[in-house]
Amino acid sequence: MxxxxxxxxxxxxxxxxxxxxxxxxxxxxxxxxxxxxxxxxxxxxxxxxxxxxxxxxxxxxxxxxxxxxxxxxxxxxxxxxxxxxxxxxxxxxxxxxxxxxxxxxxxxxxxxxxxxxxxxxxxxxxxxxxxxxxxxxxxxxxxxxxxxxxxxxxxxxxxxxxxxxxxxxxxxxxxxxxxxxxxxxxxxxxxxxxxxxxxxxxxxxxxxxxxxxxxxxxxxxxxxxxxxxxxxxxxxxxxxxxxxxxxxxxxxxxxxxxxxxxxxxxxxxxxxxxxxxxxxxxxxxxxxxxxxxxxxxxxxxxxxxxxxxxxxxxxxxxxxxxxxxxxxxxxxxxxxxxxxxxxxxxxxxxxxxxxxxxxxxxxxxxxxxxxxxxVQNKLNKLVGKYTTYKGLQSLEIFLENGILYAKIPYPYLPKPTILPLAPENIDELKFFVPIAFPGMKMKGQFFIDEKASEVRLLVERYNFHKII
Structure with a gap:
């Protein structure tokens, strides 16, 4: 070589x-x-x-x-x-x-x-x-x-x-x-x-x-x-x-x-x-x-x-x-x-x-x-700002020290809530938020459409679209 x-x-x-x-x-x-x-x-x-x-x-x-x-x-x-x-x-x-x-x-x-x-x-x-x-x-x-x-x-x-x-x-x-x-x-x-x-x-x-x-x-x-x-x-x-x-x-x-x-x-x-x-x-x-x-x-x-x-x-x-x-x-x-x-x-x-x-x-x-x-390359594609339909709810996904996080602003809280996203199946882009109560998880999955250059995040009943 x-x-x-x-x-x-x-x-x-x-x-x-x-x-x-x-x-x-x-x-x-x-x-x-x-x-x-x-x-x-x-x-x-x-x-x-x-x-x-x-x-x-x-x-x-x-x-x-x-x-x-x-x-x-x-x-x-x-x-x-x-x-x-x-x-x-x-x-x-x-x-x-x-x-x-x-x-x-x-x-x-x-x-x-x-x-x-x-x-x-x-x-x-x-x-x-x-x-x-x-x-x-x-x-x-x-x-x-x-x-x-x-x-x-x-x-x-x-x-x-x-x-x-x-x-x-x-x-x-x-x-x-x-x-x-x-x-x-x-x-x-x-x-x-x-x-x-x-x-x-x-x-x-x-x-x-x-x-x-x-x-x-x-x-x-x-x-x-x-x-x-x-x-x-x-x-x-x-x-x-x-x-x-x-x-x-x-x-x-x-x-x-x-x-x-x-x-x-x-x-x-x-x-x-x-x-x-x-x-x-x-x-x-x-x-x-x-x-x-x-x-x-x-x-x-x-x-x-x-x-x-x-x-x-x-x-x-x-x-x-x-x-x-x-x-x-x-x-x-x-x-x-x-x-x-x-x-x-x-x-x-x-x-x-x-x-x-x-x-x-x-x-x-x-x-x-x-x-x-x-994995790093795949996770970087998920980083950005997301909103639901008509922008009524928003969140930001960011990567820090190899860990993916969701930063969620709520109008009734003084500061955004930051939640770690633990990988459940990295190939299928499935993640969950660890919860202290045994057996409980908040699950989510990202979907990447390379042709349309679109990224979505589905969290239970909420559908987020990456905008930036």
Whole structure:
């Protein structure tokens, strides 16, 4: 397959997806046979200035940052400075767990501590975005550890029994790297991972972002008027390890190629193959809704492993920091990979898009690989304003974070009522409104007449026609 063939298939798809989902800018990189194969940017990194988003634009990669923290830990394991099976309290002031079932470094890496998300990193992120509802002590490392160690009653199970995705445990891993290496986390990763891989513009630091001449403007989700709000990355030491790295698709491409090349990039060996194999070992099965649609998905060390993608194992991770999203996915067996970044919250779309591109490279049908893209396209056709006969009743259908909603104004209520529409049969466009009373549902069905360019919604005895 030539890059021109791939270009003809995916570029119209990306443009349509960006328009439907209101994505300001997007960049994509594709790796084939362990080499760069295709890279291109679409849209704007800054809408006001209309500056292009390209393959070198810096954006927040969110939780893909976890793999860098995990790599840093594994480097220190290779040096004999960290033992994965040692209790976390050996390295930092960590008081969760008990003597009989201690929480170990391995558990932090694999989300198997038995501790649900504590949202400490969200406090840090939202403060940088200008939201101050959660005014709790969260400025120093002492504050942070006090917050973590106060969560003893939040532990649900002993380690290794459950999957609880937990950003705060990766913040603890970042602190372990600092304590063991004697370097600040961001310095350690820069010197031992980013520089050896030639990822010279990738950074955790706000000042680097401010001084870079090709960095994204991030955008918060649409407000009630339908506008995107400009924002800057929430750079904070508590966010660095779980989600704070800024990078470009070209830099991330170097990263994936090195990992698929057994840790080598030119003359640099950032990690031994045996350590990479440990990172990609499936330790903890994720809930079914964490999968992008193919077989079982497990968590390794900072990576998700999807076991059966057309017979291949896919190593992947997504990321989202509210103002930008990213996705990386690779098939190490054949040295194939995809990197995607956007400057807004769209993480739910990027996994299916990456899988669709991998499927094309494998000669498979994109709809079989990424059915969510087909569903997204179908749902977008339903979005709009509807009225009954003579406009006597109206409603609006909108899509937010993959969920369809009906917004219904009533003259006797001060605000419109917003109801989620749960799919009953997506092929037949049948939906229902969940009601708390057992056995009760308000059902509806959409009908699309492509020839007449008409969309109708039948809700019990009411017939709504899409007008916009």
């Amino acid at each position: 030539s890059s021109k063939f791939l270009e003809r298939i995916i570029e119209p798809l990306i443009v349509n997806l960006m328009q439907q989902s209101k994505l300001p800018g997007l960049a994509l990189s594709v790796i084939k046979d362990g080499k760069p194969f295709y890279a291109k940017g679409f849209g704007a990194r800054n809408l006001k200035k209309n500056i292009p988003f390209d393959e070198d634009t810096l954006f927040g990669i969110g939780s893909i940052s976890k793999s860098f923290a995990a790599l840093g830990i594994m480097q220190l394991v290779e040096q004999g400075k960290i033992d994965l099976q040692s209790p976390v309290k050996k390295y930092i002031d960590f008081r969760l767990g008990d003597k009989k079932n201690p929480i170990k470094v391995h558990h932090l890496l694999s989300h198997s501590t038995g501790l649900p998300e504590l949202l400490g990193t969200i406090v840090a992120i939202t403060r940088h975005l200008g939201f101050f509802e959660n005014v709790i002590p969260m400025s120093s490392w002492d504050d942070y550890l006090l917050f973590i160690n106060g969560a003893g009653t939040e532990v649900i199970d002993i380690p290794d029994k459950r999957f609880f995705y937990n950003n705060d445990m990766f913040t603890c891993l970042g602190l372990i790297i600092e304590k063991v290496s004697g370097m600040r986390f961001e310095e350690y990763i820069r010197e031992n991972v980013l520089k050896p891989l030639g990822m010279n513009r990738s950074t955790y630091l706000r000042e680097d972002y401010d001084n870079d001449n090709n960095a994204m403007t991030g955008y918060l989700p649409l407000d009630e008027e339908g506008n995107l709000k400009e924002s800057v990355p929430p750079n904070d030491k508590f966010v660095y390890a779980p989600g704070g790295l800024l990078s470009s698709v070209n830099d991330l491409q170097n990263y994936l190629i090195a990992l698929m090349n057994e840790g080598r990039q030119g003359q640099s060996q950032i990690l031994q193959k045996s350590s990479i194999d440990k990172m990609w070992t499936p330790y903890n099965k994720t809930p079914e809704d964490s999968s992008y649609g193919h077989g079982e998905t497990w968590y390794g060390y900072g990576w998700m492993i999807e076991k059966d993608f057309f017979g291949y194992e896919v190593i992947q991770h997504g990321g989202n920091i509210l103002i930008s999203s990213a996705m990386v996915a690779m098939i190490p067996e054949i040295k194939m990979g995809v990197v995607i970044g956007v400057n807004c919250d769209s993480s739910g779309l990027l996994g299916p898009l990456a899988h669709g591109i991998l499927a094309i490279l494998l000669g498979k049908e994109i709809n079989k690989a990424a059915p969510l893209l087909q």
